[in-house]
Amino acid sequence: MNNREEFKKWALENLTEKSNAGPSYLISLDWLSKRFSENKRIKEKSLFEIEDIDLISKLHSEVKKIQRDKSSYIYNKDAPSYGERFFYSASLAKYREFLESKRINSAEIKLHFFQTSLKNSGLLFKKHLVLRTITSLISKSFLILTGLSGSGKTKLAQSFVKWISVDSNQYKIIPVGADWTNREPLLGYPNALNQNEYVKPENSALDLLIEANKNPNFPYFLILDEMNLSHVERYFADFLSAMESGEEIFLHSGAGSISGVPPKIRIPKNLFIIGTVNIDETTHMFSPKVLDRANTIEFRITPDEMKSFLDQVGEIHMENLESKGAGMAKSFLEMALDKSIPSEGMDDVKEQLGKFFVELKKAGAEFGYRSATEILKLIDRLGKIDPDLEMKEKLDIAIIQKLLPKLHGSRRKLVTVLTTLANLCLNDYISPEKEKASVEGKVFGVEANQIKYPISYEKLSRMYKAAVENGFTSFAEA
Template sequence: MENNLEKQMDLRAGLSKVIQEWPNETKKPFSDNPLAKFIRSELTNIIGDLTSQYYPYKIKASAGAGNWANIAWLAILDKKVTTSTQEGINLVYLFCSDGSGVYLSLNQGTTGPIKRLGAVEAKKREKQIAKLILGKVERLVNWSSKPLNLHANTDLGMSYEKSNIAAKFYPANALPSNEALTRDLKEMVSIYKEVVEIWPSINSAEPPLMPTQKERLNLSALRHSMSESGLIFPPQLPLRFTAALQTKPFVILTGLSGSGKTKLAEAFSLWICESSQQYCMVAVGADWTNREPLLGFPNALDEGGYIKPDSGVLDLILRAADDSDKPYFLILDEMNMSHVERYFADFLSAMESSDSRITLHPEGGQWNECDVPATLSLPKNLFVIGTVNIDETTYMFSPKVLDRANVIEFRVSESEMLGYFDNPKPIDMERLRGQGASMAESFVSAANNNEQIAEKLGETLMPFFNNLQGVGAEFGYRTASEMSRFVAICTELSDSTMELNQVVDAAIMQKLLPKLHGSRNKIEKVLQALGSLCLKDSTQQPFQLNSEGAAKHSVKYLLSYEKLHRMHQRVLADGFTSFAEA
């Protein structure tokens, strides 16, 4: 009767049986133990029945060999990759030694590589394989790549914890329904199939597999690392941010306070840099009236002496100049706490000319012994990111500043906030550190490649030029060039995350609209005209809503349309509007 009941068990019942009985059964003799037999036989059959419709996988399970194992496991093996848990990639259920739960893990065999390569090289290879798979298989973004916590107390048991690629934990006291467990298994089997298809290219570089110094920038890997760290961003935002940095090494992040502006800048810097010496975050002070907080000043009491700023910015620039292949990041937090033009004017001028140099101190005489150069050019591998909050304590940007930057606005949608409340996660920025360092040189190289230009945008953008000209906000060749460059770079990086219309929409939002401001008499008709250009049928009247509160007409450029709509509402209510305040 007992055997018949066990044969009828579903996945949840089978996993639950092992979780509940393991702590007590492992205190009994191993020989002929019914739980050990169940794991090797009945549980294997349950998994085999669920996976056989996809492929004739080899199912192996173990509770020990002669003695109890520290960790019980059941593995799903594809013979094209491995026939043993000691090699290759496998899909495995790993049961915690204390009965606290079970993991479903995409895992690596470690015993074979250690025998062939030695422990040190095998560990390097293990980390790189995990990194490559996580970068190539985007569906793994919803699975955890953190080391497992099996409460193992043997070397073999602990090796299972560290070799995890992606996993999901099911606690004993909150085991999901059979339907949910089966759904997860089917999803991971599908992912395993994808891994098997790319395995030859991943495996061909052994032994040992080492990171390339110029690995192509992979935004799927960036998004995965951000998700693992607990950061929540819309999929398009990291793409727009990265493309904007490569277009022009000056990006301004504006929008709602606490919406993630500083976190995105910090996260990208942590992710792509191999050392903390490559980035510097500085809180802009309200008392910044000149460049000294950034660049320092000559010591008036000691000729030939130079006082470097406490902020570390000058040292960062000098390090960047000596290390041209790697990116360096200057993050100016709350950039508009002071008048930007007062402390940043030299930077703004230097950005526009390869020959422009910033003079720091005189040359000759006692200055020859100074360890700070007399003049300074901004290195091409230095990227400046400014964050902006708009309130009564801050200052607005001038057109000169806005014209030299890509301006990315942060907003939080209702669905995003609801998703956070439903599943809040702590943020662990250390999860990002150095994960994209192998792509750093590729990032810098692409940023310095001026040949990436999108063509034939005139038909799309000239109507915007003509309407902006009516309020003196038309754009020049620099903006046109940077928009064309952004469209080309963003399209190449996109990997289907954004369609062409969405890329153009982002370019309009980041480069054309930020300078738009004025009174109702000056700007209302222009806002309406620009709003119409954002519709698929530009002859329609913009900013009309249907009975459900949504746009009445079909929108072509959604980001720009919604921004223009908010600016239009603001100008009607207050008689004045600007990009930053709408």
């Protein structure tokens, strides 16, 4: 099937004005092909032979300008019907959208599609951060974004779910209240005074779960903004248990649905939960139980990133993201549902994990079988999303996201552990037996080219400094 026939099929399936717009777009694109060819704007005889999105975008801009100027060039007085005389810029815009959809629907997931959409919407996020966010969701359906307030945590989460969802029914952004002491804000409750009524939460969280269960072929997203304003273990306990066990959550004792709510509900495999976290005196720390069930990504802003932002600051257009990556949803979901655990080429990973396990155990922060399995999955999926990543880069991401978040404690408890962990992040391990001077000074005073895992090493350095200066440190605050 050539592009013309594919576009015709795509237009009829995706345009609301199916009876008119699709066929009219074909006529207007055929007419534009002749005009562009006559004016030597394209060499090909047909626009349908062009798959260069940038060229189509330039032609679209030209046509829009001509239409604004009401030039006779774009007014096709010979068109068989009135409507077909004015479809030209719209038809080019839709053809560009078709090409984007066609490219995104390829089997290989490419990160730059999302990055391009982010740039077009006025948002600036580093490729490394975007990579970690998407891959973390693929390897584990629960993601925690922590860091400085106003650093873009919620905006990145919102951007991705808008981009990959067909419509807004696939995601909910819910601000967590400081008064959430039980599960009712998310799951509602049966009316004790009326057995035929179930009171759903106004934020539609329960409706999202019900819809996700009904539509297993589409990804759904629950974004909990400022997730730690209340104790997570209280309002989120049912989710934490059901995500791991696969068991149903009991909702009411009725025999059938009440107010559209079934007696029990599962946390579906196509539901992804993203929690954003700010750390200050008004929030609560996460327990190891919560951190162990998630990937944790820390947002920080470097001086260079702030300078770049100030140089390029502008208006944000979130509408430019809407459904642009919807064609990627199938591949995204297939990868997320793939439970295979890689075994080949993981010898170095296993060796490094063994070393980190020994040191983390000294601080009471060792990881279990679940975390070990998820680290292997994360490393494997990172390689699939970005084949150019070196193994040490993938290990660096796994260490900071899965091993370090549970670290917290006093100076006496952690200084030696932090030093040894940072030592493991170096290319050449500094042996305490061979060094007469302070090992701490040696480990935390190395040159950049001596560091094997830079992201993890930088985090450990900050935690070490906080422990020395304040007598206490934790992953969330350092």
